[in-house]
Amino acid sequence: MPQISPFIIFFASIITSNMILSNFLGMCSYLSVSSEYKTATGLGMAVTLVLVLTTVINWAVYEYVIVPLEIEYLQYIIFIMVIAALVQILEMGMDRYMPDLHAKLGIFLPLITVNCAILGVTLFMVIRHYGFFQSLMFSLGSGLGWWLAINMLAAIREKLKNAKLPPGISGAALSFIITGIMAMAFIGFSGIFTIQ
Amino acid sequence: MDFSVILRTVGSLALISGALSIIISVAEKVLNNYGTCELDINQGQKKLSVQGGSSLLSTLAAEKIFIPSACGGKATCGLCKVQVLEGAGPLLPTEEPYISQQEREEHMRLSCQIKVKGNMRLMIPEELFNIREYICRVESITDMTYDIKLLRMKLPEGETVTFKAGQFMQFYTKPYGKVKEEVFRAYSISSKASEHDHIELLIRLVPGGICTTYVHTVLQEADQVRLSGPYGDFYLRGDCEELIMIAGGSGLAPIRSLVYDVIEKGLPHKMRFFFGANTVRDLYYMEEFAQIERDYPQFKFIPCVARPEPQDNWTGETGFVTVALENQVDSGDGKEAYLCGSPGMLDACIKILKDKGFTDQTIFYDKF
Numbered sequence: 001m002p003q004i005s006p007f008i009i010f011f012a013s014i015i016t017s018n019m020i021l022s023n024f025l026g027m028c029s030y031l032s033v034s035s036e037y038k039t040a041t042g043l044g045m046a047v048t049l050v051l052v053l054t055t056v057i058n059w060a061v062y063e064y065v066i067v068p069l070e071i072e073y074l075q076y077i078i079f080i081m082v083i084a085a086l087v088q089i090l091e092m093g094m095d096r097y098m099p100d101l102h103a104k105l106g107i108f109l110p111l112i113t114v115n116c117a118i119l120g121v122t123l124f125m126v127i128r129h130y131g132f133f134q135s136l137m138f139s140l141g142s143g144l145g146w147w148l149a150i151n152m153l154a155a156i157r158e159k160l161k162n163a164k165l166p167p168g169i170s171g172a173a174l175s176f177i178i179t180g181i182m183a184m185a186f187i188g189f190s191g192i193f194t195i196q
Numbered sequence: 197m198d199f200s201v202i203l204r205t206v207g208s209l210a211l212i213s214g215a216l217s218i219i220i221s222v223a224e225k226v227l228n229n230y231g232t233c234e235l236d237i238n239q240g241q242k243k244l245s246v247q248g249g250s251s252l253l254s255t256l257a258a259e260k261i262f263i264p265s266a267c268g269g270k271a272t273c274g275l276c277k278v279q280v281l282e283g284a285g286p287l288l289p290t291e292e293p294y295i296s297q298q299e300r301e302e303h304m305r306l307s308c309q310i311k312v313k314g315n316m317r318l319m320i321p322e323e324l325f326n327i328r329e330y331i332c333r334v335e336s337i338t339d340m341t342y343d344i345k346l347l348r349m350k351l352p353e354g355e356t357v358t359f360k361a362g363q364f365m366q367f368y369t370k371p372y373g374k375v376k377e378e379v380f381r382a383y384s385i386s387s388k389a390s391e392h393d394h395i396e397l398l399i400r401l402v403p404g405g406i407c408t409t410y411v412h413t414v415l416q417e418a419d420q421v422r423l424s425g426p427y428g429d430f431y432l433r434g435d436c437e438e439l440i441m442i443a444g445g446s447g448l449a450p451i452r453s454l455v456y457d458v459i460e461k462g463l464p465h466k467m468r469f470f471f472g473a474n475t476v477r478d479l480y481y482m483e484e485f486a487q488i489e490r491d492y493p494q495f496k497f498i499p500c501v502a503r504p505e506p507q508d509n510w511t512g513e514t515g516f517v518t519v520a521l522e523n524q525v526d527s528g529d530g531k532e533a534y535l536c537g538s539p540g541m542l543d544a545c546i547k548i549l550k551d552k553g554f555t556d557q558t559i560f561y562d563k564f
Contacts, residue, residue: 071208078212085216092227095311103286 004195006137009130012193013141019117020149021183026117030150031175033108040154043112044147046105048140050090050112051121054083055139058122059132079122087113117146128195153178234315237261238322248314252278252307257424261320262327262366264427266382269308278307283316329424330357332395334417340480343401344446345412346386348394349421356392357425359385361432361457362450362534364562365395365425369410381407384536384562385426386449388456395423400446430536430562432457437530439465442517442545444472444537448481450562451536455485459492468524471499472517472541476508498524518544528553535561 019025026047033043058079066075091109094102112118121142125135156178165174230248235255237244246255253263253276267273274294284305287295291306332349340346351357368380387396402408415421432439432454439458443451451469458465473479478501485497500517504510513520518541525531533549535542542563549559 065208065212069204069208071204074205074209077209081213081216085220088220089223089227092223096227096313099285099313103288107289 003131004134006133008193009134009195010137010141012195013138014145014148015186015189016191016193017195018145018149018186019120019142020146020179021186023117023120025120026115026146029108029111029115030146030153031172031179033111034150034154034175035157037151037154037158040150041147042104043108044143044150046108046112047115047117047146048143050083050087050109051118051139051143051146052136053090054086054118055121055125055135056132057086058082059125059130059135062126075126076119076123079119083118083122084113117142149182152182230313233312235259235312236315236317237320239317239319246312248312250312252280252284252305252310252312252316252318254308255312256307256320260329261324262329262424262427263307263320263324264327264382265308265366265380267308268380271306271309274306276307277304279303279319280305280307280310281317281319283314284310285313327425327427328357329422330355330395332421332423334415334419334421335394337411337415337417340398341478344480345399345401347397347399347411347415348387349396349423351393351395357395358392359389359426361385361389361453362430362562363426363428364430364450365397365423366427367397367399367407367411368422368424369407369414372410372414375406375410379406380424381405382427384428384430384447384450384453386452388460389453390456390460396449398446398449428562430534430560432534433532433560434458434463434465436532436558437464437466438532439467440521440525440531440533440549441467441469442472442521442533442535442537443469444517444541445478447536447538447562449536451534452481454534455488455495459488459495465494467495469495469497470517470520470524471497472502472537473499474502476501476504476510516544517541518548521545521548525549525552528555528558531558533559533561535559537563539563 013019017023020027020030029043034040061078061082062075066072066078087109091102091106094105094109121139125138130138153175157175160174169177228249232245233248235244235246244259246259251269253265253269256263263276263278265273265276269276271290271294277294277299280303284303287300287305288309290309294306295304330351332351334347335350336346336348338346338348362384364382364384366380366382368378369375371377383397383399385395386398387394399408399411401412430450439454441451441454448471455467455469458467469485471479471485479499482499488495489497498513498520500513500515500520501510502516504514528549531554533554535545542561546559546561
């Protein structure tokens with residue numbers, strides 16, 4: 001695989017390879033926590049933070065533990081364990097040193113452990129043989145892209161709160177339709193850069 | 197498969213999970229260690245030095261101060277409110293649904309959700325200091341129906357309990373089977389308030405319930421059990437002529453205690469007790485209430501069976517308890533209503549009572 005510039009990876013993972021709008025990863029919390037803009041922002045921030053930390057640590061674990069021991073077939077289990085442990089420690093640390101931030105993000109952190117975007121970014125990083133700096137920018141971009149997508153959905157849903165909707169379409173159905181339209185709009189960016 | 201591959205798989209998994217658990221344990225020791233914290237209760241009336249890091253509810257319980265809680269610290273019942281003047285930090289999202297705007301201004305918090313991280317100043321109502329812990333011995337376990345057991349417990353020699361008829365106790369299970377932790381649940385006291393050395397609880401088996409399964413399958417006679425209480429504001433007000441009592445299933449417990457309380461104190465209130473059951477198999481204490489009805493004309497017992505079978509030869513009220521209520525209670529004038537049972541049944545009954553002129557001030561209930 002040719003070496004792609006980390007900065008191209010960064011912008012591509014926000015716009016052309018958005019975790020939600022082109023890969024459809026991390027949909028569960030994206031759909032369920034997007035009814036209010038404020039909470040969506042909190043979750044987006046938490047996902048970005050956890051994504052960057054887990055990807056960097058999983059990169060090190062992959063390079064220095066999994067590859068030397070030749071246990072690639074165990075990578076899924078190991079990545080999940082690392083993510084779960086990291087989120088736990090992060091929650092304790094936040095509770096201790098940043099109680100205000102913890103009060104805002106605290107309830108989202110356990111939710112993020114099982115967010116498939118987190119594991120997805122780690123696995124893409126392995127499949128695409130990213131180096132350290134590429135992984136860092138990829139995870140940061142993916143997190144920001146996820147955040148952007150959930151904030152857009154939340155903003156649209158807040159606007160639609162007072163709209164008259166046909167019965168049966170409100171709620172989950174509408175969120176899927178909005179997501180589909182947003183994903184189609186994002187197709188317009190494709191061709192600017194390609195990483196997958 | 198090659199033996200060395202198996203060895204490497206098991207070995208590396210064990211090593212990695214071991215390393216991660218060590219990191220977590222160390223992190224918990226370092227990050228979750230808040231040292232000794234000072235709790236100031238009721239403006240210096242009581243001062244406690246406690247180890248920080250756990251919830252306020254469990255920290256206070258370890259110091260023998262028992263805040264009522266029905267859900268056991270899951271932020272689903274909203275009972276464990278405590279006024280925290282200082283040291284609680286910002287209101288948590290898990291608390292928001294249970295704390296009203298006025299309570300926010302009074303600094304009310306859910307004690308199961310906030311963690312002791314430093315010195316705190318709290319206000320705890322005086323009567324909660326009367327709540328005590330009792331290590332009781334199970335005297336008997338009796339099957340009342342196919343799914344309700346009567347648990348009769350004796351207090352330790354020389355100890356007594358004083359409660360208002362209708363109040364509840366918290367029952368603590370010991371770890372059993374797959375349940376590795378102690379859990380507690382709230383149960384209404386069904387024994388007479390005049391009996392100070394025993395406590396009786398009626399416990400219906402809830403499929404999958406941790407505490408009820410423990411009582412129904414693990415607990416044996418002569419075992420030791422831990423209780424704390426009494427808690428709750430479901431007790432007799434008595435500012436009326438007639439009491440309308442409504443219960444379903446194990447909701448009979450506090451009503452039985454209330455009925456005996458009225459009779460033993462010689463109070464003049466008339467009483468009507470509507471007891472709802474799905475089938476004849478769900479009825480219990482029938483003989484006892486029939487006897488009270490014969491001895492005390494002021495008391496009337498109305499069992500209602502929703503779906504009696506033909507072979508039961510059921511001669512009492514048929515249909516839901518709401519039907520009997522609709523037909524037999526004319527108005528809310530001079531009456532108070534006491535209800536205990538499932539939320540569905542209670543909501544239906546409260547709706548009927550309100551239509552008949554009962555108000556929030558004359559309806560008292562315990563939902564479970």
